[in-house]
Amino acid sequence: xxxxxxxxxxxxxxxxxxxxxxxxxxxxxxxxxxxxxxxxxxxxxxxxxxxxxxxxxxxxxxxxxxxxxxxxxxxxxxxxxxxxxxxxxxxxxxxxxxxxxxxxxxxxxxxxxxxxxxxxxxxxxxxxxxxxxxxxxxxxxxxxxxxxxxxxxxxxxxxxxxxxxxxxxxxxxxxxxxxxxxx
Numbered sequence: 106x107x108x109x110x111x112x113x114x115x116x117x118x119x120x121x122x123x124x125x126x127x128x129x130x131x132x133x134x135x136x137x138x139x140x141x142x143x144x145x146x147x148x149x150x151x152x153x154x155x156x157x158x159x160x161x162x163x164x165x166x167x168x169x170x171x172x173x174x175x176x177x178x179x180x181x182x183x184x185x186x187x188x189x190x191x192x193x194x195x196x197x198x199x200x201x202x203x204x205x206x207x208x209x210x211x212x213x214x215x216x217x218x219x220x221x222x223x224x225x226x227x228x229x230x231x232x233x234x235x236x237x238x239x240x241x242x243x244x245x246x247x248x249x250x251x252x253x254x255x256x257x258x259x260x261x262x263x264x265x266x267x268x269x270x271x272x273x274x275x276x277x278x279x280x281x282x283x284x285x286x287x288x
Contacts, residue, residue, distance in 0.1 A: 109136075109137065109138060109139045110137050110138070111137055111138040111139070111202035111203050112138065112139050112140065112202050113138060113139070113140045113142065113199070113200065113201045113202055113203075114134055114137055114138030114140070114141055114142070114201060114202060114203045114204075114205065115141075115142040115143075115144065115198045115201045115203070115204050115205070115219070116130070116134055116141075116142075116143060116144065116204065116205040116206065116224070117143075117144030117145075117146045117181050117194070117206065117211065118130075118144070118145075118146055118206075118207075119145070119146045119147050119154070119155060119162075119238065120145060120146075120162050120165065120166060120238075121147075121154070121155050121156060121157045121162055121238055121242075122157060122162075122165055122238065122241055122242075122255055122259060122263060123162075123165040123166060123168075123169050123255060123256065123259050124236045124237075124238060124240075124241050124254050124255045124256075124259075125234045125236050125254060125255060125256060126233075126234040126235065126236030126237070127169070127236070127238075128169050128234075128256045129228055129232050129233065129234050130205070130224045130227065130228065131143065131166070131169050131170055131176075132173075133224070133227040133228050133232075134176070134205065134227065135170065135173040135175055135176055137203075137227055138175070138202070138203070139175060140175055140176075140177065141173070141175055141176040141177070142176070142177050142179055142198050142201070143166060143170075143176055143177065143178050143179065144178075144179045144180075144181040144194070144197070144198070145159060145162050145163065145166070145178060145179070145180050145181060146181050146183070147181075147182070147183050148162075148180035148181055148182050149180075149182035149183060150182075150183055152276070153242075153276040153279040153280050153283065154239075154242075156242065156271075156272045156275065156276050157268065157272075159180055161266075161268065163178055163180075164262060165259050165262060165263075166178055168256070168258040168259055168262060169256055169258065169259065171258075179197050179198070181193070181194065181197060187210070187214050188214075190214065191214045191215060191218070194214075194215065195218055201219050201220075202220070203219065203220050203221075203222060204218075204219035204220065204221045204222075205221075205222055205223070205224050205226075205227060206221060206223070206224075207223050207224055207225075236254060240254065241254045241255060242272070242276075242280050243280060243281070243284060245269050245272050245273060245277075245280075246272070246273060246276070246277040246278075246280040246281050247277075247281070248273065251269065252264070
């Protein structure tokens with residue numbers, strides 16, 4: 106494992122569900138920082154874009170982070186108010202050496218408080234996995250192979266708790282209606 110470059114590193118994402126691209130990012134966060142603060146964004150939302158509860162999302166993260174002890178998981182609710190959200194994030198995360206985000210809006214909110222980089226900068230090119238949560242949710246909504254897009258432990262967790270079926274029943278049609286790609 107490479108030596109830690111940063112004392113405290115933070116990231117917020119929705120992680121719904123934790124997919125193979127997330128797994129690489131999570132590993133990089135823990136390997137790059139003495140302390141990795143991992144925020145669960147939209148922790149107060151349960152809808153088609155956030156179809157897993159805070160506890161379910163935390164469980165998925167813990168499965169992927171099982172080999173690491175240098176992380177802390179922090180629920181980060183949506184406030185629908187960027188400036189207030191920024192203040193809340195600063196209170197929740199405190200001082201950081203680095204904040205990681207792929208979200209341009211989040212980067213714009215936090216750029217004056219933290220050094221902000223995209224996740225791709227933490228990951229070696231050969232380890233990058235192009236994946237998106239929306240892709241996993243679309244496959245799940247269609248009843249297609251979504252399990253190959255997430256870490257094995259996460260797939261087993263979702264299946265054993267019938268969360269894939271619940272997702273299809275509750276949000277499948279809405280997810281398919283939100284698709285922007287014409288097939």
